[in-house]
Amino acid sequence: xxxxxxxxxxxxxxxxxxxxxxxxxxxxxxxxxxxxxxxxxxxxxxxxxxxxxxxxxxxxxxxxxxxxxxxxxxxxxxxxxxxxxxxxxxxxxxxxxxxxxxxxxxxxxxxxxxxxxxxxxxxxxxxxxxxxxxxxxxxxxxxxxxxxxxxxxxxxxxxxxxxxxxxxxxxxxxxxxxxxxxxxxxxxxxxxxxxxxxxxxxxxxxxxxxxxxxxxxxxxxxxxxxxxxxxxxxxxxxxxxxxxxxxxxxxxxxxxxxxxxxxxxxxxxxxxxxxxxxxxxxxxxxxxxxxxxxxxxxxxxxxxxxxxxxxxxxxxx
Numbered sequence: 464x465x466x467x468x469x470x471x472x473x474x475x476x477x478x479x480x481x482x483x484x485x486x487x488x489x490x491x492x493x494x495x496x497x498x499x500x501x502x503x504x505x506x507x508x509x510x511x512x513x514x515x516x517x518x519x520x521x522x523x524x525x526x527x528x529x530x531x532x533x534x535x536x537x538x539x540x541x542x543x544x545x546x547x548x549x550x551x552x553x554x555x556x557x558x559x560x561x562x563x564x565x566x567x568x569x570x571x572x573x574x575x576x577x578x579x580x581x582x583x584x585x586x587x588x589x590x591x592x593x594x595x596x597x598x599x600x601x602x603x604x605x606x607x608x609x610x611x612x613x614x615x616x617x618x619x620x621x622x623x624x625x626x627x628x629x630x631x632x633x634x635x636x637x638x639x640x641x642x643x644x645x646x647x648x649x650x651x652x653x654x655x656x657x658x659x660x661x662x663x664x665x666x667x668x669x670x671x672x673x674x675x676x677x678x679x680x681x682x683x684x685x686x687x688x689x690x691x692x693x694x695x696x697x698x699x700x701x702x703x704x705x706x707x708x709x710x711x712x713x714x715x716x717x718x719x720x721x722x723x724x725x726x727x728x729x730x731x732x733x734x735x736x737x738x739x740x741x742x743x744x745x746x747x748x749x750x751x752x753x754x755x756x757x758x759x760x761x762x763x764x765x766x767x768x769x770x771x772x773x774x775x776x777x778x779x780x
Contacts, residue, residue, distance in 0.1 A: 484552060484579035488586050495534040495588060498719040501748075506715065507585040509723075509748045514578050516760040517713040521581075523598040525558055525572035527708045528589035535590070535717040542589070544570045553580050556599050560706075574599065590715045593708035596661070603664050604657035605765060606637070606772065607709045608672075609699035611648045613692030616682075618743055621649045622735035624675070624683055624696045629729070631671055636770050640762050641732050643745050645716030645724040650702075650709060652762065654769030665703035667772040672698035712762050713755075715748060723751045726761035 476489045491504030510517070531539045544567075545555045554574040560567060575581050575592070584592070596605040608628055610621040625641055628651055632639050639653035655664060672685035675698065684695045691697075702709050710716065710724050725746040735743040746754065 479582075481579045481582050482577065484550075486579060486583055486586065488582075493534070495531060495590065496719070496721045497534055497536055499721060501721045503586070503588060505748075506588070506590065506721070507582055509715065509721070509752070510581050510585040511578065512752055513713045513723075513748075513755065514581055516755055517592075517711065518575065518577065518581065519760075519766050520712050520762065521575040521592065521594060523574060523576065524594040525556060525599060526575050526584075527593040528573070528584060528587075529591035529593070529717065530587060530589050531717055532588045534588075535719075539717065543572060545573050546587070549573065550583065553583065558599070590717055592711045592714040594711050595705070595708050596664070596703055597705070598657070601657050602659055603661050603703065603705075604655060604768065606639070606653040606655045606664050606668060606769075607702045608639070608651040608668060609644070609648065609702045609709065610650065611692070611697040611699055613684075613695050613697065616694055616696055618643075618647065618649065618745075619735050619738065619740075620682065620696050622732045622743055624698065625649060625651055625732050626736050627675055627679070627683075628671065628698070631675065635773055637772065638764065638769070640764060641727040641729065642712055642762065643722075643725045643727065643743065644710060645714065645722045645745055646718065647745070649727070649743075650724075652712075652765050654765050654767050656769060656771040659771055659774065661703055661705035663774050664772055665700060666775070668698075668700035668703055670775070672700045712760075712765075713751060716745075721748045722746060723748050725751045725754060726758070728758070728761060 476487055478487050493503045495503050528542045530542055554576055555571045556574055557569050557571050560570050596603040612621050629639055637653050639651040641651055643649050676683045676685045684691045685698050712724055715723050722745040731742050
């Protein structure tokens, strides 16, 4: 990213060149994470530096953004439709939105395939980036499991459940990979075939969640009811619904500090599951960049085609 001119005293806009696209950035000194003093300029810098790993996970996926124009302590809004000010070089895809709360059958989704689009979104204070489990025009190529701990359960308990899920998926030839959510829980992702509809993938994850709940009813629940969650880890299988999205790897999250959804190693997860404190936690943006430099993209295997999931629909064999 190259600036055409410096940001002078009192100046609030700057024109930059990003991979051949001219963008006007605004209010770079605006603090978006007040408790940490983390500015919009630092948000843009983070997304630029993490883009090499992040963009392949966003490519060809309809993007839902959560925007915080006045920072994480202010009003926020979900945005699926491309705003009226969207540059003509930003890729958009008109896609059906059945059951939309706004009564619209179709929306023009932004697809972030390149760095200029990512920087443009960061300049709009789109702090959180969420994607579906499918690429545009295709069936799901990702299976996702969201692990949500009910206090006093925490990230260590999530790690213990993650190991159980990993081993259970392995029985069916499915490899999964862990990451933090950037909030209190964590997620697992697994590459699947892109040849089965979302309800088949969701049904498979639901069966595994119910099986593990039967095996460990005091520590696991597969049901969404809040009253069942205290002290348990909720295995949210419903994230695989065609209309659902999950926070993307490396995406920032809104909170007191600029934490990001961080890929993990299985040895880290196993150590946390065994009770080793502090190995797995919610990592800040700076820590995620350090981890990326050390490990590379720990979720690179999610970008490959995986196997089909077992399909137990009646008559499917």
